[in-house]
Amino acid sequence: xxxxxxxxxxxxxxxxxxxxxxxxxxxxxxxxxxxxxxxxxxxxxxxxxxxxxxxxxxxxxxxxxxxxxxxxxxxxxxxxxxxxxxxxxxxxxxxxxxxxxxxxxxxxxxxxxxxxxxxxxxxxxxxxxxxxxxxxxxxxxxxxxxxxxxxxxxxxxxxxxxxxxxxxxxxxxxxxxxxxxxxxxxxxxxxxxxxxxxxxxxxxxxxxxxxxxxxxxxxxxxxxxxxxxxxxxxxxxxxxxxxxxxxxxxxxxxxxxxxxxxxxxxxxxxxxxxxxxxxxxxxxxxxxxxxxxxxxxxxxxxxxxxxxxxxxxxxxxxxxxxxxxxxxxxxxxxxxxxxxxxxxxxxxxxx
Ligand code: 1HN
Numbered sequence: 001x002x003x004x005x006x007x008x009x010x011x012x013x014x015x016x017x018x019x020x021x022x023x024x025x026x027x028x029x030x031x032x033x034x035x036x037x038x039x040x041x042x043x044x045x046x047x048x049x050x051x052x053x054x055x056x057x058x059x060x061x062x063x064x065x066x067x068x069x070x071x072x073x074x075x076x077x078x079x080x081x082x083x084x085x086x087x088x089x090x091x092x093x094x095x096x097x098x099x100x101x102x103x104x105x106x107x108x109x110x111x112x113x114x115x116x117x118x119x120x121x122x123x124x125x126x127x128x129x130x131x132x133x134x135x136x137x138x139x140x141x142x143x144x145x146x147x148x149x150x151x152x153x154x155x156x157x158x159x160x161x162x163x164x165x166x167x168x169x170x171x172x173x174x175x176x177x178x179x180x181x182x183x184x185x186x187x188x189x190x191x192x193x194x195x196x197x198x199x200x201x202x203x204x205x206x207x208x209x210x211x212x213x214x215x216x217x218x219x220x221x222x223x224x225x226x227x228x229x230x231x232x233x234x235x236x237x238x239x240x241x242x243x244x245x246x247x248x249x250x251x252x253x254x255x256x257x258x259x260x261x262x263x264x265x266x267x268x269x270x271x272x273x274x275x276x277x278x279x280x281x282x283x284x285x286x287x288x289x290x291x292x293x294x295x296x297x298x299x300x301x302x303x304x305x306x307x308x309x310x311x312x313x314x315x316x317x318x319x320x321x322x323x324x325x326x327x328x329x330x331x332x333x334x335x336x337x338x339x340x341x342x343x344x345x346x347x348x349x350x351x
Contacts, residue, residue: 042315049309087281105148105179121153128187136221142213164259242267280334289328
């Protein structure tokens with residue numbers, strides 16, 4: 001007579017026998033597949049500029065921009081090492097260009113944003129138009145547009161690159177090409193796009209030249225700063241965000257890129273914000289001032305005390321709050337437009 005059947009043994013035998021057919025029982029993984037709420041594998045992380053900058057400068061001695069194609073130190077989420085990802089959907093890196101260097105022209109379907117962190121006088125060229133970089137400027141490279149960078153500055157220029165690389169990889173939808181030219185031929189005067197699209201006006205007979213991506217390549221910090229300062233003085237301050245605005249595609253009012261939303265906010269002096277959580281994991285670049293972000297997940301709270309040019313990431317559905325004694329300015333980006341298009345985005349404001 002056979003021994004009585006033990007259900008665990010029966011199941012283990014079933015799994016082992018069907019495994020060669022690439023079959024797996026759902027009931028063993030169901031809970032992890034549809035968690036009651038987001039359970040991001042990402043962790044909160046903080047990159048102090050004082051710690052990162054020496055490595056950027058060493059990279060500047062170790063390799064030229066041209067050899068590297070893009071001389072970038074990737075900000076990898078500590079829980080996603082090796083994946084070139086700061087969240088599950090987003091990439092972040094700090095790029096260095098030195099006087100006289102060129103980062104050669106290429107194009108890809110991944111969209112990129114540049115947020116200028118240090119130095120000025122470098123340029124990026126997009127579709128034949130150059131834009132000079134200044135700290136705090138937010139610059140766009142639309143999907144599938146030729147772009148190269150160069151520097152006629154007298155010192156190092158560093159910017160944050162934000163790309164949708166993990167998202168495009170997820171969809172297996174990426175294409176890329178190198179240009180035959182090192183630098184693009186300039187075909188339009190600097191500032192043309194901003195004059196056309198950056199003044200609450202638009203051409204009378206012309207469609208959006210980059211479709212879903214904003215035709216404004218560069219959103220100057222001067223303008224954003226001015227708006228936030230005025231609102232901080234003259235309008236109510238939000239208890240969660242301080243004074244916060246989103247950047248827009250001027251012809252649609254939507255996000256400047258189809259895959260990424262960008263924001264700039266000012267926390268007034270003495271700001272002690274309420275906590276919130278949202279499904280879009282968000283990367284921050286500290287523009288001015290000092291402060292702290294408190295990030296809580298599963299009962300654990302971490303504090304990151306930040307300074308200008310620092311970067312930090314708040315993963316999906318982690319509860320966060322911001323505090324600043326002297327006041328500060330923060331730039332941030334996330335995959336919110338994608339989540340909104342898919343009707344997945346959720347935000348909860350707590351008190
Ligand atoms: C890229 O093209 C740039 O153009 C920066 O500056 C970072 C990371 C991965 C793939 C392409 C750039 C990038 C990148």
